[in-house]
Amino acid sequence: MTYRGVRPTWVWITVALAAGLWGFAFYLTWLNFWIKIPIAAATLAVFSLTLQRLPEKDLAFDRSAVIRGIASAVALYFIFWLGKTISLWLFPFAPQQIGAIYGKGQGFPMPVVFFLLLFVTGPCEEIYWRGFLQRHLVNRYGKWPGWGMATGIYAGVHIWSFNFMLIGAAAVAGAFWGYLYLRWGRLSPVIVSHALWSAFVFAVVPIP
Numbered sequence: 001m002t003y004r005g006v007r008p009t010w011v012w013i014t015v016a017l018a019a020g021l022w023g024f025a026f027y028l029t030w031l032n033f034w035i036k037i038p039i040a041a042a043t044l045a046v047f048s049l050t051l052q053r054l055p056e057k058d059l060a061f062d063r064s065a066v067i068r069g070i071a072s073a074v075a076l077y078f079i080f081w082l083g084k085t086i087s088l089w090l091f092p093f094a095p096q097q098i099g100a101i102y103g104k105g106q107g108f109p110m111p112v113v114f115f116l117l118l119f120v121t122g123p124c125e126e127i128y129w130r131g132f133l134q135r136h137l138v139n140r141y142g143k144w145p146g147w148g149m150a151t152g153i154y155a156g157v158h159i160w161s162f163n164f165m166l167i168g169a170a171a172v173a174g175a176f177w178g179y180l181y182l183r184w185g186r187l188s189p190v191i192v193s194h195a196l197w198s199a200f201v202f203a204v205v206p207i208p
Contacts, residue, residue, distance in 0.1 A: 006051050011136050014051075018044055018128070019157050026160040033105035034113050038120040045124035048132035058131060058187035068184065069192020076176055076197050081207050083172065087165065097165040102206060114203035122195030129154050129174065130181045130190055138182070147182055151175045173197075 021040035025033060087094040105113070129150065138146030154174035158167045173194075181190050201207060 006136060008140065010051055011133065014044065014048060014128070014133065015153055017047065018153075019160075022157040023160040026158070032108050034108045034116060035105075038116045038124070041121045041124035041128070044128035048128045052132065054127065054131050054187065060186070061188050061192070065186070065188035066192055068180075068189035070196060072176075072180055072189065072193040073197040073200070076173065076193065077201065077205075077207070079172065079176070080169070080201070083169075084207050087168075091165075094165055097163050100163055101161075101166050101169075102202070110203045114199045117199040117202060118195045122198050123191045126177065126187060126191045126194050130178055131187045134178050134181060143182060147175075147178050151178050154178075 018040075021043055025036040025040045028036075084094075084098065087098075133153065134146060134150035136146075137149045140146065141149065151171060151174040155167055155171035158170040161167065177190050177194055180193065181187060184190070
């Protein structure tokens with residue numbers, strides 16, 4: 001499936017919308033963070049799906065998609081565990097910034113956070129960031145340039161957090177999921193990976 005039916009202007013409008021929505025989620029203080037981020041992700045997903053539907057294979061959650069998603073989520077967990085260990089050694093400010101990430105939306109019920117990340121935020125982010133934006137950029141600019149641009153934009157919208165560690169984490173995770181989408185050619189295992197990883201990292205087993 002290509003994005004010949006979507007004008008580049010509309011694609012960049014969605015990027016501007018993403019920047020505004022992530023600013024709403026991370027920078028504005030009204031409403032709890034765990035309510036704002038699923039609203040932002042769902043808005044992007046709905047808007048992108050109105051511009052171009054996903055191919056059926058992208059949303060086929062068969063056994064292979066689930067197994068690949070689970071395995072890649074576990075792999076990413078250990079990548080982040082190693083990254084945190086190195087960061088604590090390299091950057092004196094790392095503990096405070098990592099603590100600030102986990103402090104987002106403090107006091108919100110963790111079962112609700114788990115549910116929202118697993119069933120709303122994770123899937124909706126992948127529908128837009130990889131299923132729409134990366135697919136379009138790869139189709140227009142080439143495989144690796146498109147992947148790099150999509151990863152850079154995904155990390156860039158997290159600048160509203162003013163948290164170096166979070167921006168770096170977004171770059172790593174975005175590059176990882178973007179690569180999986182390039183390699184597997186389908187979105188469903190990446191959705192499983194993102195949804196499981198984020199739900200467990202933030203609501204069940206934070207990286208120690």
